[in-house]
Amino acid sequence: MDFAIPSLAILSSVTPPAAMLAQSDSFAGSGLALTIACAITAIALVLLMRPGSTGLRIAATVGGLAGFAILVVEVLKRAGGEETSLSTVFPLVFGFTALAGAVRMVTHPRPVFAALYFILVVIATAAMFLVLGAEFMAFALIIVYAGAILITYMFVLMLAQQSPAENEGGAWYDRVPREAGSAVLIGFVVLATLSEAYFSKSAQSFRDDASERTAGDGMAKAWQRLDGMPKLLLETSQKAVAIDWAKTRAEGDKSPAPKVAEVVRDARGKAIRMMDDQASIEVRLADGSARSVLLQPELVPDNSRQIGVDLVSKYPAGLEIAGVVLLMALFGAVVLARKQIELGEDERRELAGMRRLTVDGEPGGSGGLR
């Protein structure tokens, strides 16, 4: 309450200059604007974490939004002079949703709501994966996180339910954060370091170079993966032949495309030939004639097939170890959660094959009968 006024003053005095700084070109490369924006969001977060008045919370939210806006503007500026198009809006919206969910999760006094906000974060992150072209991982993330891990968390939250009297507005240890100031300071240092590492001029140009260099390379790698999948290769070559057939056949000719008998491999066992980023393949048709067809870019194996092949061909050891890790986690969880059953004297005697001390039907025995 008492620090509402000064913090408001700090926020209102810091935000406009920082925004101007972000707009001016002289500071664009220095990274100072990024650091200042990180600091603003950090201050906003520490205000949100302490239990305070509504006015203070609103001020902190506005400050946090301002810092976030500066960060986004700076980061988009570094991505190159392209116009901000509609397609930038999607990652922006999903990213904002994820961040809002994360902040609410960290600041919410009730654990169940924190878990629910985490589901929001998971879904927004999955949408971000989709935008980045990782379709398989997006849905795997939703299934594994929102479907399995979060449900486990919910179960444990229910098992560890506080008593109703204590539950008015959450337990005290949920309402009062521990050392919020120093925690946010550490978070700020991490954030500033990460943003400097990600978005400094050299990092950005390195990233642009890598992206340019590997654009064709990525395609070639995808075709190579197809080379290792004989069945899919045959299907793909059939499709390529069909496309080729549709293009070259005479007008009005409705005959179906010739069947592919087999894919011809060269001396090194490679079926797909790369020439200037253009993949082609040689096939033997059912009638015995050979034909060379271009592979259209849209015939490249889709995301989940590529991941599958990469997983088993490049990282088989990792896959095995992942299985062992999961098995050990299963054992560990069973051992940890096993309930210790207290055995009475009678039960212990029974297990040892001895007679009970008390007789059935006799009330008030020392061991007690159930």
Add this chain to the structure above:
Amino acid sequence: MNGIAHTLLANSDAQAVNLALLMSALLFACGLVGFLSRRNMIIMFLCTELMFQAAALAMIAFGKVHHDVSGQVFVIFILTVAAAEAALALGLIVLLYRRRETLDSEAWSELKEA
């Protein structure tokens, strides 16, 4: 063929990647702050899951930069470790809760049996 996202984003990949990296940094910082400052043990572990998410997002963004699916393969391993961690951590939390009847991590600051 390869999804709507590809055709939509053909010419603003760099912007999408930069935004994803920014999000991953912000999510990681949020998770770290939450882990350090919350007292509830369950929320602390939720915050580690948040940091896992941030790491996965960064993996996928850098995979996009290098046009390589290895980044996405690594996310599978991250998911594995996250699932294993969740199972073990929650088992531990249930055990600790049975002993002290509280989820406050301060109750265990002395690390000895009651």
